[in-house]
Amino acid sequence: MESDPSLLKTLLTFSERFGQMLSRILLTVLYYGLLGPVALFYQRCADPLHLRKRPSGNWTAWDDHGVGFKAARRQD
Amino acid sequence: MNVLGLSFDYHDSSAALIKDGVLVAAASEERFSRVKHDSSLPKLAVEFAIQKGGITRDELDWVVFYEKPFVKFERMLLTGLATFPRSAGVFRESMQRWVSDKLWVKSHMARKLGVPKKKLLFAEHHMSHAAASFFTSPFADSAILTVDGAGEWTTATMGIGRGNKIELLKEMRFPHSLGLLYSAFTAYCGFEINEGEYKLMGMHPYGTPRYTDKIKQLIEVGEDGSLWHDMRYFSYHFSRNDTLSTAFEEHFGRPRRDPKESDKSLDPYYCDMAASIQAVTEEVLLKMLPHLHEVSGGMKSVCLSGGVALNSVANYKLMRDGPFEEVYIHPAPGDDGGAAGAAYWAYNQICDQPRGPALDHAFLGSEYSDEQIEAFLRENDIPYEHIADDQAFYQFVAKALEEGQVCGWFRGRFEWGPRALGARSIIADPRRAEMKEKLNSTIKFREAFRPFAPSVLEERADEFFEIPNAEKHFPARFMLYVAPVRAEKRDVLPAITHEDGSGRLQTVFKDTNPGYHQMIKAFGDLTGVPVVMNTSFNLKGEPIVESPAHAFNTFSLSGMDLLLLHNFIIRADAKKKIAETRFHLRHEGDSVLQMVS
Numbered sequence: 001m002e003s004d005p006s007l008l009k010t011l012l013t014f015s016e017r018f019g020q021m022l023s024r025i026l027l028t029v030l031y032y033g034l035l036g037p038v039a040l041f042y043q044r045c046a047d048p049l050h051l052r053k054r055p056s057g058n059w060t061a062w063d064d065h066g067v068g069f070k071a072a073r074r075q076d
Numbered sequence: 077m078n079v080l081g082l083s084f085d086y087h088d089s090s091a092a093l094i095k096d097g098v099l100v101a102a103a104s105e106e107r108f109s110r111v112k113h114d115s116s117l118p119k120l121a122v123e124f125a126i127q128k129g130g131i132t133r134d135e136l137d138w139v140v141f142y143e144k145p146f147v148k149f150e151r152m153l154l155t156g157l158a159t160f161p162r163s164a165g166v167f168r169e170s171m172q173r174w175v176s177d178k179l180w181v182k183s184h185m186a187r188k189l190g191v192p193k194k195k196l197l198f199a200e201h202h203m204s205h206a207a208a209s210f211f212t213s214p215f216a217d218s219a220i221l222t223v224d225g226a227g228e229w230t231t232a233t234m235g236i237g238r239g240n241k242i243e244l245l246k247e248m249r250f251p252h253s254l255g256l257l258y259s260a261f262t263a264y265c266g267f268e269i270n271e272g273e274y275k276l277m278g279m280h281p282y283g284t285p286r287y288t289d290k291i292k293q294l295i296e297v298g299e300d301g302s303l304w305h306d307m308r309y310f311s312y313h314f315s316r317n318d319t320l321s322t323a324f325e326e327h328f329g330r331p332r333r334d335p336k337e338s339d340k341s342l343d344p345y346y347c348d349m350a351a352s353i354q355a356v357t358e359e360v361l362l363k364m365l366p367h368l369h370e371v372s373g374g375m376k377s378v379c380l381s382g383g384v385a386l387n388s389v390a391n392y393k394l395m396r397d398g399p400f401e402e403v404y405i406h407p408a409p410g411d412d413g414g415a416a417g418a419a420y421w422a423y424n425q426i427c428d429q430p431r432g433p434a435l436d437h438a439f440l441g442s443e444y445s446d447e448q449i450e451a452f453l454r455e456n457d458i459p460y461e462h463i464a465d466d467q468a469f470y471q472f473v474a475k476a477l478e479e480g481q482v483c484g485w486f487r488g489r490f491e492w493g494p495r496a497l498g499a500r501s502i503i504a505d506p507r508r509a510e511m512k513e514k515l516n517s518t519i520k521f522r523e524a525f526r527p528f529a530p531s532v533l534e535e536r537a538d539e540f541f542e543i544p545n546a547e548k549h550f551p552a553r554f555m556l557y558v559a560p561v562r563a564e565k566r567d568v569l570p571a572i573t574h575e576d577g578s579g580r581l582q583t584v585f586k587d588t589n590p591g592y593h594q595m596i597k598a599f600g601d602l603t604g605v606p607v608v609m610n611t612s613f614n615l616k617g618e619p620i621v622e623s624p625a626h627a628f629n630t631f632s633l634s635g636m637d638l639l640l641l642h643n644f645i646i647r648a649d650a651k652k653k654i655a656e657t658r659f660h661l662r663h664e665g666d667s668v669l670q671m672v673s
Contacts, residue, residue, distance in 0.1 A: 013187060019627055020172070021203035027344040032161070039160030048154045051307050058252055062244040065144060065200060072197040072426050075182060076146035 077429060078131055080122065081419030083142040083204070083411050085178055087113045087270055090408070091121035092416035092440075092492075093129045093414055094423050097432030101128035102492040104412050105617040111628070113271070114619075115157045117169055117188055118415075124442055128542045132662065137288060139191050140422045141209050142414035143201035145181050147228035149174055151250060156533035159201040159314035166316045188342035197426065199418040202382070205409070206244060208417030209381035210237035211424050212435035213404035214550070219365060219372035220244075222383035224271075224410070225255035232303075234368045237379065238430050240424040245371060251313040251486025252303050254360055255384050256293065260319040261311060261353040266333030266528035270318060276350045277389055278527050281575035285355035290328060292356065292369030301364030342525050358390045362397060369399040377402040381417070385493070385556070388580050392557040396547070407554040408493035416492075417553070437588035438554055441490030444624055449641045452624045456654050461645045466594070474598035477505045477608060481637035482519060484613055486627045487591050494556040496612035497582055498592030500620050500627070502636065506530055506597075506609040509570035522616040527580065529555055530572040531610040533596055534583040540565045540607060541575070546583050555582040582610060629654060 027053055050058065081092045084105070094103035103126065106112055108120035126133060152174065156167040177184075186193045199207070205222040220235040222244065229252035232452045235244035259269045262276045296304040301637045307313060309324040325331050333346050361384070368378065378400040385391065385405050395403045406413050423429050453460050463469040470628075476483060482504045493498045502519060506528075516524050530540075534553075537546035542560040551557050561573045572579045586593045600606025612618045613627060615634060621627040624641050631639040633653040639646040 003456050023172055024168055025177075027171050028164065031156070031164050031167050034094045035157065035167075036160060036278055037492055039157040043160065047158070049158045049302070050157070050249065053304055057298040058296075058300075058304045059234070059246040059300060061251065062235070062247050063229070064244075065147065066524060068143070069197075069221065069426060072199070072422065075198050076147075076150070 077423065077427065078129065078135055078476070079140060079419045079423045079427075080125065080136050081140050081204075081415040081417065082122070082421070083414040083418070084113060084117050085181065086411055087115045088114050088410060088412040089121070089651070090412040090415040091116040091118045091125045091127040092419050093102070094416075094419045094432070095129050095131070097423060097429060099416055099419075099432070099435060099440060099472065101125040102408070102416050103442065103490070104619075107441065107490065112617055112619050117184060117385050119188065122189060128442070133190050134444055136191060137190065138197055138422050138427075139180060139185060139195055140197045140418040141185065141197040141379075142199055142411070144198050144203040144228055146198075149179060151229050155250070161342055164313040166314055169316060173183070179649055189481075189643060197418075197422050199421045199523065201228070202230045202233045202247070203242065203244060203421055204414040204417035205381040206233065206235055206237070206242050206379070206449035207421035207425065208406045208413040209379035209385075209404060209409065210242055210514050211240075211420035211431060212406050212416070213377075213379050213435075214434035215377045215379065215402070215404060218377040218379050218404070219368050219375040219400065220379045221368055222382040223254050223361070223364075225259060226250045226253055231255065232364075232382070234364070234371055236375070240428065242421075242425060244296075249308065251307060252305050254303055254357060255309075255382065256319070257303070257305065258353060258357055258384070258387075259314065259348060260324075264324070264328075264332045265349055266335045266337055268335070273383075274386070274524065275523065276570040277354065277387060279342065279347055279525060280350040280389070281300050281355040281578070282342050282525060283330060283344065283351035283429060284351065286348050287352035288355050288359075291352055293328045294324070294327065297360055297363065299349040299363060300367040303360060306624060307529065317611060354387075354389060357384070357387060358393050359396055361390050363396060365398040365400065374399065374490045377404065379404045381406060381413070382411045383410040388551075388556045389558045389578070390552055392559050395557065396473070402548065403549055403551060405551040405554065405555075405556045406435065406493075407491070407495070407497075409556075410494070413493065433534075434550075436550070436553065436585070438492045438495075439499055440492040441499070442622060443489040444641075446644075447643055449624050449644055451629075453644060453646070456628070458628065458646060458652075459650045463645065465645050466591070466643070467598075470591075470598040470618040470647065471594040471602075472645070473595050473640060476502065476601045476638055477599055478490075479601055480505060480509070481509075482515065482635070484623065484627055484636050484638070484639040485592075485595075486613065486621070486632045486641045488589075488621060493554065495582070496610060496620060497553075498589050498610065499554060499582060500613040500622075501531075501610045502613050503531075504571070504609040505603075506569045506572045506607050507603065507605055511571040511609055514635070520611065520616055527574050528572050528611050529580040529582060531582045531584050531592065531596060533600065533606040534585050534594065537583050538602070540569065541579060541581050543581065544581075547585075549583070550603050552581055552583040553585065553588075557579055557581065565577070567603060569607060573609070588642060612663045625654065633669060
């Protein structure tokens with residue numbers, strides 16, 4: 001039995017869009033459900049964006065991610 | 077040793093190949109793919125670089141990505157936490173992109189380029205910028221300043237280069253960023269971010285910097301040039317679509333300009349705003365440099381890099397008023413140049429190889445032979461003339477320009493970086509005031525206020541522009557200075573003299589661009605003015621042309637009078653549509669989400 005190419009294309013498009021919608025729902029749930037409580041706590045004890053003004057200038061020491069081949073191979 | 081550098085997944089993806097310390101090929105993907113600001117993995121540019129280097133993929137020793145993706149991912153996560161719950165939209169969309177694509181950069185490179193994972197290295201974003209500038213500079217030792225929108229976390233660095241090593245000393249971190257501040261005002265004035273910044277710079281001479289104090293109420297500028305943004309006025313750290321908050325618009329008392337209006341007229345208020353943010357940008361940079369001078373122990377030279385180093389108005393003032401005797405800027409200081417920087421970092425810093433020669437030209441792209449050009453013209457049945465003798469050809473071009481004709485100039489390898497420097501240029505007579513309007517309205521199809529640049533013989537630059545010892549100034553080779561046109565020459569060069577009496581000059585050297593140099597010299601012999609008007613060979617929103625087919629297509633779609641493919645001359649009556657030269661016109665710039673992630 002031969003498959004209908006247009007039907008396959010429609011199914012593929014549908015599954016892509018459905019997958020995207022699902023991932024958006026999951027990420028929204030993750031953001032509010034899992035990240036939310038952590039964020040509320042985190043905002044009280046850390047200021048990674050330096051939203052609060054620093055007393056003296058905004059240059060900081062360079063955050064070196066290591067030197068040499070071992071560090072160069074890493075993505076972090 | 078062969079090292080390939082890559083930048084992609086942001087904008088202007090590029091590839092650069094270093095062969096035994098020499099940058100032998102460098103190009104942006106958009107030139108080949110014809111998608112403006114193409115951000116995809118630069119497969120076509122890689123293919124070109126490898127072929128130009130005369131090697132195979134197996135002969136690549138290292139392939140280097142220009143940033144550390146996981147560090148950027150960490151920034152996205154922590155920014156999401158710090159701005160909860162306002163960042164729901166940006167978190168959802170950026171995570172979709174990261175999880176499906178950006179987190180797998182290593183695998184993508186290995187699979188799509190056919191390179192083993194053990195050969196893949198990752199440089200830090202600002203280290204790539206620093207390396208692109210310092211390792212291609214003529215300086216043995218130099219201070220280094222990098223300033224852009226945002227890398228992983230970093231938005232600016234100060235460092236020192238000595239021999240084949242760079243040491244970065246200080247950084248500024250997201251969201252406090254001179255580049256993002258400039259982009260915020262780009263959006264406020266109705267232009268596209270990551271696209272319209274140079275339009276804002278082009279608009280600033282029409283205004284007065286009357287809002288600098290109000291701008292400085294949004295930020296704090298330290299005496300060391302450090303910046304702190306009051307983020308209540310900005311929203312690029314949590315919004316998908318807006319760089320500015322409502323408080324920003326309330327602060328200035330006027331809403332952001334409708335983007336539909338930005339191309340149509342010069343609203344005095346927004347011109348004043350453009351002049352004001354330009355003045356603040358210069359002030360910040362002019363505070364950074366003395367601090368860097370002090371930190372570097374009084375070094376004599378500085379290498380600038382990062383997207384902010386494309387602000388050629390500021391660059392000239394840094395050279396003129398800053399504490400450093402010499403300034404160097406790479407021809408591609410933005411993220412495209414990160415590809416070359418990553419490769420240099422691996423070659424010099426990691427592999428401990430000696431420095432190669434300084435980069436004294438930007439002609440690192442593809443080229444076409446006379447045979448290939450003639451074959452293209454014949455295959456497409458395009459009538460042409462050919463002047464075999466070079467001197468006779470240059471005299472023909474000089475005469476055509478003098479008569480007021482606008483020419484598409486296509487010669488040699490295309491330029492590395494965003495500027496057309498006489499390999500893929502549209503040229504015209506700068507003495508004719510009407511040329512500015514003609515080029516903007518009938519050839520480039522862009523805003524009437526947009527300025528044009530002059531190409532001037534290096535040995536006579538000082539006669540027309542305030543740039544003594546022009547041969548010393550590398551940035552002027554790459555069209556990265558806007559210098560005052562000498563007062564007595566402003567009437568001589570009306571088409572390239574900006575409203576404030578300045579011009580974004582390019583000095584043309586005999587040894588690095590002989591054909592262009594001789595043509596300008598022929599024009600100078602004929603008219604007494606060794607200067608031509610030079611703009612990039614493209615239409616608004618189109619990548620600069622790469623091949624004869626692209627050049628002919630752009631020629632046919634515009635009001636140019638002559639097309640000059642090497643010494644082949646194609647006249648306007650030969651214009652026609654040919655099939656294989658599609659390109660994707662893109663005007664919309666980047667979204668805020670793309671800008672920060």
